[in-house]
Amino acid sequence: MESDISKTLEEIGCCKFCCLRFSGITQGTRYEETDEVIQESEKKMKANPCTSCLDFMKSPTCQHIILKIKEEVTAGGYESKTFNCMLKLPLCLVVREKGILLYLKAKHPKWNNECEKKMPTLKTIWKWKCAPQLAKLLNATLDRENSGLQINLNFSHESEEKELLIIEKLKPELVAARREKKRKYHRVIFSSAALQEVLDTSSEDLLKKCLRVPPDIPTEPLSLTAITISSASLFIAGKTSETVHPTGRYLKLSRHLPQTPWMIDGQLKVESSVQQLISDPLLKILPASGGISLSQIQFWLHYREDTSPLKEGEEEKVKEYVALCGTEIPIGDGDMKRLSSIKDLVLQQKTPIRVLHRRPLAVRERTVFWMSGELVSSKLFKLHLGTQAGTYIKEFVHGDFGRTVPNLSSLLNVPVDILALDVTAVHLNWPKPLEDDGTS
Ligand SMILES: [Zn+2]
Numbered sequence: 001m002e003s004d005i006s007k008t009l010e011e012i013g014c015c016k017f018c019c020l021r022f023s024g025i026t027q028g029t030r031y032e033e034t035d036e037v038i039q040e041s042e043k044k045m046k047a048n049p050c051t052s053c054l055d056f057m058k059s060p061t062c063q064h065i066i067l068k069i070k071e072e073v074t075a076g077g078y079e080s081k082t083f084n085c086m087l088k089l090p091l092c093l094v095v096r097e098k099g100i101l102l103y104l105k106a107k108h109p110k111w112n113n114e115c116e117k118k119m120p121t122l123k124t125i126w127k128w129k130c131a132p133q134l135a136k137l138l139n140a141t142l143d144r145e146n147s148g149l150q151i152n153l154n155f156s157h158e159s160e161e162k163e164l165l166i167i168e169k170l171k172p173e174l175v176a177a178r179r180e181k182k183r184k185y186h187r188v189i190f191s192s193a194a195l196q197e198v199l200d201t202s203s204e205d206l207l208k209k210c211l212r213v214p215p216d217i218p219t220e221p222l223s224l225t226a227i228t229i230s231s232a233s234l235f236i237a238g239k240t241s242e243t244v245h246p247t248g249r250y251l252k253l254s255r256h257l258p259q260t261p262w263m264i265d266g267q268l269k270v271e272s273s274v275q276q277l278i279s280d281p282l283l284k285i286l287p288a289s290g291g292i293s294l295s296q297i298q299f300w301l302h303y304r305e306d307t308s309p310l311k312e313g314e315e316e317k318v319k320e321y322v323a324l325c326g327t328e329i330p331i332g333d334g335d336m337k338r339l340s341s342i343k344d345l346v347l348q349q350k351t352p353i354r355v356l357h358r359r360p361l362a363v364r365e366r367t368v369f370w371m372s373g374e375l376v377s378s379k380l381f382k383l384h385l386g387t388q389a390g391t392y393i394k395e396f397v398h399g400d401f402g403r404t405v406p407n408l409s410s411l412l413n414v415p416v417d418i419l420a421l422d423v424t425a426v427h428l429n430w431p432k433p434l435e436d437d438g439t440s
Contacts, residue, residue, distance in 0.1 A: 102211065348365060
């Protein structure tokens with residue numbers, strides 16, 4: 001059967017790799033052996049590009065691509081122990097393959113859908129053939145799941161557009177709709193998925209009428225149009241690793257600095273932000289020619305109370321604040337002393353009015369561990385306090401219309417308001433120090 005299939009395919013201009021592929025051969029070694037046979041025969045005569053794969057699997061094409069990738073990786077300064085390859089092939093390959101399948105089924109009634117299912121894909125064969133060579137050259141292993149080094153190869157063929165016109169005959173309404181919304185589809189009339197769907201849902205009779213069965217013998221092979229490499233790896237202090245998550249804590253000492261770039265209508269409202277201040281130095285130590293931009297660094301802020309992974313340390317976390325408070329009637333040193341003597345004060349806090357629109361109504365118990373008052377003037381004092389994480393400080397000071405009890409107003413027996421609030425310290429062992437592995 002295999003030799004019958006091969007004979008039919010060779011007659012219509014398919015390469016020996018495609019003969020193996022359509023015969024459902026899944027042993028990589030068979031493709032390697034064939035490689036040598038092809039190279040020998042090609043020395044004698046120049047063959048047309050393969051009707052099916054457009055020479056995608058031919059050794060000179062593969063060799064050229066592998067060397068090109070190596071060049072790009074070296075030029076970009078990428079270093080990784082693993083890599084992954086993504087291939088984007090011209091869609092006319094799908095159309096051609098369908099044409100060959102229809103031809104084979106007509107010629108060999110025994111060749112059926114079961115045989116079709118066994119066929120390895122072009123991309124699979126490429127990985128069998130090329131990935132080991134590429135791995136050797138890059139001194140890295142292929143890792144499709146987790147590699148930070150992503151190599152994208154984009155192929156095209158000169159008559160792709162022309163060959164795809166058959167879709168217009170198969171599904172004119174679909175093509176018309178996509179042409180109308182050209183901008184939405186980024187001027188791509190057919191996506192791979194749309195094409196596959198059209199081919200799968202059209203009747204065999206219609207396909208035979210519209211497709212070239214077998215496909216025309218091409219004059220040109222496909223070509224590699226772009227290699228793009230993206231890397232999630234960081235190169236830090238001479239050590240290379242896969243995706244790196246540097247973690248740390250910062251103290252924001254200005255109320256006017258936003259956490260993330262503050263943009264309104266595409267315009268930066270404040271010149272800097274915590275994100276920029278942290279990311280910019282990181283950008284400088286990344287491989288310069290790799291062309292890594294700010295957008296490729298992902299910045300996660302865990303300053304919100306409800307965001308993990310800080311969550312684990314939440315219970316024992318202590319926050320220290322200093323609040324500037326004002327009173328309506330004069331207060332004195334005695335009041336400050338009274339405040340300073342209070343320890344482990346348990347508060348009942350109803351969800352503050354100011355956050356009710358985004359938080360459910362609940363009563364939370366929070367502890368003020370210690371306080372100390374410092375008189376600034378007769379109606380103004382600084383309150384230093386250490387509290388359990390999640391305590392609403394503003395509400396503790398003014399009482400939030402009796403929703404937080406006890407509160408500073410009730411403790412001092414005078415209405416108190418808060419004028420300014422700063423966090424002065426957060427006591428939390430996060431991120432935990434790394435154990436010294438003795439290498440530095
Ligand atoms: Zn081929």
